[in-house]
Amino acid sequence: MDCVVGRQGVDKQAILTILFRRTNFQLMLLLEEKTSKNVVTASAAR
Numbered sequence: 001m002d003c004v005v006g007r008q009g010v011d012k013q014a015i016l017t018i019l020f021r022r023t024n025f026q027l028m029l030l031l032e033e034k035t036s037k038n039v040v041t042a043s044a045a046r
Helices: 036-045
Strands: 002-005 014-020 025-031
Antiparallel strands (some): 014 025
């Protein structure tokens, strides 16, 4: 699991990436803000 962020001070959004190693499948979820609450919400919803 990793979080990709944009330019500091300019972008609020981030992309949460989750890699399933067994199948080499990567899931990318757009986050409105880079906060732990948004990460938990996005990963639990999928």
